[in-house]
Amino acid sequence: MIRLSLRWRVTLAFGLTCLLVTGVLGAVTVRLASQYMLDQRLESVRSQAAVNVQLLRAVQGNGSENVDELLDGFAADPGSSVLVGAPGAWALGGRTVDPAELPDDVVTDALDGATVDRRVTVGGVPALLVAAPVTSGRTVFLQLFPLSEYTRITRFLTLVLSCGVLAAGLVGAAAGRWASRRALRPLTRLTVAAGRVAAGDLHARLPEQTDPDLAELGRTFNATAAALEQRVARDSRFAADVSHELRSPLTTMANAVALLRRRRDRLPGTAAQAVDLLDAEVQRFQQVVLDLLEISTADQTLDATSFEDVDLAVLVGTVTAAAGLPPPEVSGPTLVRGDRRRLQRVVGNLLDNAALHGGGVRGVEVRGDAGRVRLTVADGGSGVPDAAKEQNFERFSRGGGAGQRDGGTGLGLALVAQHVGAHGGRVWVEDRPGGGACFVVELPATR
């Protein structure tokens, strides 16, 4: 069964209620009005018939033979018919009717001396029949008054009211639609805000609700979002704080080790080896702390105000030159909008990754096309297994498998992904035809 949405149900309920109320009202109106009109008509018909009978008696009492003329005069009403006589011997005036169609009991009652009226249909025309005795037991007076006027008015009234009822139903439905939309508007805003939170925008909040029914919901939603935002910020700040606190001791250590390293020649063999070990680890430690600091502060501090127009081809060229690599292949417009330092970091990390894990850089390309600028770094390694293609960009993921310590910090590609994401771009890894992996960064181009 189809479950109608709340909005449709409210609309339908409004429409049906309006239809019902106006329908009943309309039906009662038609009924009362037609009854009233019928009663009025009956009243006038009765009195007219009584006058006619009086007249007839008077004429017959005079012995006048001019009855036919009189009968036509009685039936001056258009469509009206007058019959005088007894069954089998009728004198007719006005519109011609077949006496056989008249109900027998009315005639019999009139012959018995009663005055009767009734609604009948004669020759397909609805009419009021009035019967009255003229001379007891021998002659009766019958007059048919057509009700066509009454029927027409009733039909017209019914039509008008039906249209009104229908219109009221539609107006009701429209009002329901409007009311439901209005009532649901705060919910729509809630949906939008919840959607933004789900998409990662933790700043999204609902505006203050004035409606007491909704205020609680709004407050709860905002409190939840605020708690979530705080939690995320706290996690991020924690990593930043830890790294920050490590800077000072690291500086001391790095400089002390540097001093020892320069005097390496004067140290006994084992001590020299220990210094080498210490030196390498301090350097790696330092890089990890720097990367960690950058990755944990990136989302807090990166804002579009530090963005500028950067020619990616020039920037990549500078980085490759500094790394002692041939310049990149360039085609198309390569201007992007971004943070120069972070973009340099992206390129540098991709080159480092290729050197460290991919058996060296095999080619660098910068291509601008269709509103996008694409940077490709190809390496000559064994490629990246499909399962690791996504995982590669996670923090400390070490694509080569657990336990492989190779001098990288485990944060390089995560930083790439984070910076590229902050620039509204994408990064992924492809298989290079002929072996090796291809890291692709795609950024929106500046017009």
Place this chain on the structure above:
Amino acid sequence: MRTRLLLVEDDSGIRRSLGLALDDLGFDVLEAASGEDALDRLTGTTVDVVLLDLMLPGIDGLEVCAVLRSRGDLPIIVVSARTDTADVIAGLEAGADDFVTKPLVADELAARIRALLRRRRPGTERTETGPRRIGDLEIDLDNGVVRRSGDIVHVTRTEFRLLAELLAGQGRPVTREELLQRVWGYDYFGDTRLLDVHMRRLRRKVEADPDAPQLLVTVRGVGYRAAVP
């Protein structure tokens, strides 16, 4: 003669290890643990370069930097534990010539110091000499003097070097990377905020309207260009 440094740093571990390492690299290192201490020491002695931590107890690094800059053209390298844009820019705006972030090693610092000192001696590296003109500016490359409509404009050595490098471009754009490499001696990625703040400071001194520069023009996406006639 050994280059004399003043190392202003409140963390004794860093101060001592960095002092030892710099001493080992051939520098003469004076140490100061606070801003007040640093200003005291500078009244009695002359030093070639000041290494200034920004977060100091008492008078903070930014203030020390501003005081030193108001006294003259003493080269200052800011040492910051924070890489926040606002912090770095504040240090540079206060007049620092360069900045490094912790954790830092003596080798890197020594390279920065040497690059900075090279800028101190005009004409020692450039082959170009003699007076040059752009707009109403007159630049004497030999003596490191800039005149604007005949009046001397006080520029720091770093600003002068920046101006000279832009002039050497002969009206062609000079990329940010080239400027960072030639002026500050970065052979790898320099921080472009360094360049931007210096450029802003330089424009404030030489341009009629620094917000609509006519002499030192930005080349979108690339770098800067001197409007050489």
